[in-house]
Amino acid sequence: MTKSDRLYGELKNRIIGCEPGSAFYSFRTIMNDYSVSQATVTAATRRLIDEGLLKPNTGKEMEITDEVLKYRQDAPPVVCLAMPHWQSDWYTFIEHHFFDLASELGYQLEVLRYDWRVGAPESLPQTKIDALVLVADSQKLTAENIRRMNQYRLPYVIFARDLAGIAVNCVGLDNEYAGAKAAHHLIELGHRSLAVAVSQPKSESIFSRIKGFRQFCELHGVGCEVIDCDIRSGDFSPEKVYRVLRERFAAGRPGFTGLFTLCEDSASGVYRASFETGLRIPQELSVVAIGQSWRLDYFTPALTALGTDISEMVRQTIRILKSNLAAASQLDYERKLVKPQLTVRNSTAAFAAIK
Structure with a gap:
C-alpha cells in the first residue's frame, strides 16, 4: 500500500463522520498533520474528489459534499442501474420505474450509461455503489460480460432477461x-x-x-x-x-x-x-x-x-439485491419471471x- 493509499483511507474515514457542506482541511494542514508531501496529498484528495466526497472551493479548503450521506449506517443502499447508451422508449420506461419506486422500496439510484456495442459496462463510477442492475441487449450479452460483472464483487441482477441455466440472478418477462x-x-x-x-x-x-x-x-x-x-x-x-x-x-x-x-x-x-x-x-x-x-x-x-409489468420486475429485482446485501454468505441464484398483462x-x- 502506497502513502497516498493510506492517506486516502484515513481521510475518507474522517470525511464520512462529517456533515455535508462543512469545510475540510487545506492541503497545508493535511501535509503537516500527516507528515506527507504535497504530491501525496494531491493523489489522495483527487480520489476523494472523483468519488464525489469532496469538492474544491475557491479558497484553500475543500468542502464535504452530500455524498457522505450514502455512508451513514442507516442510509439506504445505492443501486447502480447500468443501461446501454441508446435512445429507446423501453429503456426510458425502465429508468422511470426505478426512479419512481426508489423511495417506496428504500434505495438510492445511480444511472450509468455504457457503450451499447458491448454487453456490460467496462468500468463503474467511483462513487459509492452497493449493488448493480444490468439492462443488457440480448444480442450483446456474452460469457465475458458475465465474468466482468462477477469481477465487480457486488450483488447484481440481469434485468428484463430470462437467463435459464446460467448462474446469475435475473428478472425477466415470462x-x-x-x-x-x-x-x-x-x-x-x-x-x-x-x-x-x-x-x-x-x-x-x-x-x-x-x-x-x-x-x-x-x-x-x-x-x-x-x-x-x-x-x-x-x-x-x-x-x-x-x-x-x-x-x-x-x-x-x-x-x-x-x-x-x-x-x-x-x-x-x-x-x-x-x-x-x-x-x-x-x-x-x-x-x-x-x-x-x-x-x-x-x-x-x-x-x-x-x-x-415493469413495476413488479423492479420490486423483484430490489428484493433479490437486498436479500444478497443482508446475507452473510452467497445465496442461491434466483430466476424470477413476471407474467405480462x-x-x-x-x-x-x-x-x-x-x-
Whole structure:
C-alpha cells in the first residue's frame, strides 16, 4: 500500500463522520498533520474528489459534499442501474420505474450509461455503489460480460432477461406465457388460423415467445404459421416487417385471420402493409403485439398488446439485491419471471365479425 493509499483511507474515514457542506482541511494542514508531501496529498484528495466526497472551493479548503450521506449506517443502499447508451422508449420506461419506486422500496439510484456495442459496462463510477442492475441487449450479452460483472464483487441482477441455466440472478418477462396468452386471446375470439411474425432479432426470449404461441395453438388444434422477417441486430424492424407482409397480403388473403407480432415497433409495419393492400384490421385480420408504450392507443385501430409489468420486475429485482446485501454468505441464484398483462384494444375482434 502506497502513502497516498493510506492517506486516502484515513481521510475518507474522517470525511464520512462529517456533515455535508462543512469545510475540510487545506492541503497545508493535511501535509503537516500527516507528515506527507504535497504530491501525496494531491493523489489522495483527487480520489476523494472523483468519488464525489469532496469538492474544491475557491479558497484553500475543500468542502464535504452530500455524498457522505450514502455512508451513514442507516442510509439506504445505492443501486447502480447500468443501461446501454441508446435512445429507446423501453429503456426510458425502465429508468422511470426505478426512479419512481426508489423511495417506496428504500434505495438510492445511480444511472450509468455504457457503450451499447458491448454487453456490460467496462468500468463503474467511483462513487459509492452497493449493488448493480444490468439492462443488457440480448444480442450483446456474452460469457465475458458475465465474468466482468462477477469481477465487480457486488450483488447484481440481469434485468428484463430470462437467463435459464446460467448462474446469475435475473428478472425477466415470462416469454413462453406471453406467447401462449396471445394465442389464447385470438383462439378465444374464434380464430382458427393464426400466424406469428418473427419481428425482432432472434434470441432466447424471442424463441420462447414463439414456442409458447405455437404450443398453445397445437394444444387446441389450431393452425400456426411462423413468418420469419429476417430481422437482424441494427435493422429497422418496421420496414422489414412491412416489406415481407405487404408482399404476402398483396398476393391475396394471407391464410390466417390472427397475427401475433413480437414487439409494438414492428406492428407499425403490419399496419402499413395491411392499409396499402386493403386488408382491414380487425375486420379481416386481428393483430396482437407485445408492448406497453403510450403509442399503443394512437395506432388506428388502437393496438391490443401484452404489457410488461415493469413495476413488479423492479420490486423483484430490489428484493433479490437486498436479500444478497443482508446475507452473510452467497445465496442461491434466483430466476424470477413476471407474467405480462393483456390490454384488449381495437385491433382484435371475434372471428364471427370478419366478413
